[in-house]
Amino acid sequence: MEKVFSALSDVNRRKIIELLHEQDSTLLELAGHFSISFQALSKHIKILEQAQIINKEVKGKYRQLSLNGHALREAMEWMAYYSSFWNESFDKLEVQIRNAQSDDHRN
Amino acid sequence: MEKVFSALSDVNRRKIIELLHEQDSTLLELAGHFSISFQALSKHIKILEQAQIINKEVKGKYRQLSLNGHALREAMEWMAYYSSFWNESFDKLEVQIRNAQSDDHRN
DNA sequence: TACTCATTCAACCATTTGGTAGAATGATTA
DNA sequence: TAATCATTCTACCAAATGGTTGAATGAGTA
Known part of the structure; x- marks a missing residue:
């Protein structure tokens, strides 16, 4: 960490x-x-x-x-947990990242 | 960042x-x-x-x-994107964090 | 074998970091 | 007003960080 x-x-x-x-x-x-x-x-x-x-x-x-990516993920979990307001916005984050990835594949 | x-x-x-x-x-x-x-x-x-x-x-x-939490979230997005394998495991991460939160509320 | 290539080790340097202690500031309380 | 309380500012210090250069290592290549 x-x-x-x-x-x-x-x-x-x-x-x-x-x-x-x-x-x-x-x-x-x-x-x-x-x-x-x-x-x-x-x-x-x-x-x-x-x-x-x-x-x-x-x-x-x-x-x-x-x-x-493994270690990144662990740290990410820590952050996700403490950024407190993830609850309402987690779905948005997921969509956002998925969009970023499809952009990536397009380029 | x-x-x-x-x-x-x-x-x-x-x-x-x-x-x-x-x-x-x-x-x-x-x-x-x-x-x-x-x-x-x-x-x-x-x-x-x-x-x-x-x-x-x-x-x-x-x-x-x-x-x-705002800044944490931005950094988290960066990490989520580059931990590459989020794709298969994003749902698991979400569940994990939600569980962590309900543990939290129980204590 | 001698040479080259990719990477790492070692020594060094300037700057940043995380800690300390004492003084200063600014609001509250006696 | 004087004293106190919470916090910050100002040096100051030791250790860590990020960079450099030159030498060493270890695997291919001529």
């Missing part, structure tokens, strides 16, 4: 998540989208890995990175 | 949220639940306020703190 929220508190790490949501990648593939060094990026990836937000699979020379 | 996630990344601040979820309180009422100084607590409250997670209402000598 601690690890998940602090992992999410950095712009670069949220961007990594967004990119991995589009497609699994290696560190160097990701690096093209950032203006920081790959060593810095490697550190961010390690943090996301330790928060169990992403998985790393060794593929010979490369490491294939992919989203896990 | 930035502010919300980094606000949530601290244990004490999450505990503030949990306490305010039970009931609106003042700084000194909260202070009883923590082992840090009230100055430190005041800083945490300021951070939660700036992230628009809590509201502060001046009541004479006191400041009444309450949960806002």
Whole structure:
């Protein structure tokens, strides 16, 4: 929990998540989208890995990175619970997210 | 977004949220639940306020703190979207949270 | 085997963070 | 008005964070 929220508190790490949501990648593939060094990026990836937000699979020379989502979900449940007013608006949220996904598939 | 996630990344601040979820309180009422100084607590409250997670209402000598939930919700939508596999499990999540709430009302 | 490529480790630095303590502010109470 | 109460402001400090560079590692490739 601690690890998940602090992992999410950095712009670069949220961007990594967004990119991995589009497609699994290696560190160097990701690096093209950032203006920081790959060593810095490697550190961010390690943090996301330790928060169990992403998985790393060794593929010979490369490491294939992919989203896990499990830890995100746990943190989300915490938030959903404490954002108190979810009760009336949960259905709306669901619709909204489903719409966002179909937009995604259209692009 | 930035502010919300980094606000949530601290244990004490999450505990503030949990306490305010039970009931609106003042700084000194909260202070009883923590082992840090009230100055430190005041800083945490300021951070939660700036992230628009809590509201502060001046009541004479006191400041009444309450949960806002709005910012939490926005962050939650981000997470829901990127935890990718929400699709199959969204209904389960809803049920789970509703159960949690009825537990809450029972206690 | 020597070389290159992808990634990580190590040392370092500036900034931010979370805590402290003392002083200041602003409203209430004696 | 003076004293008290709740909260915030102002330094100040140690530890954590996010970045850098250079060297090391470990797996393919020439």
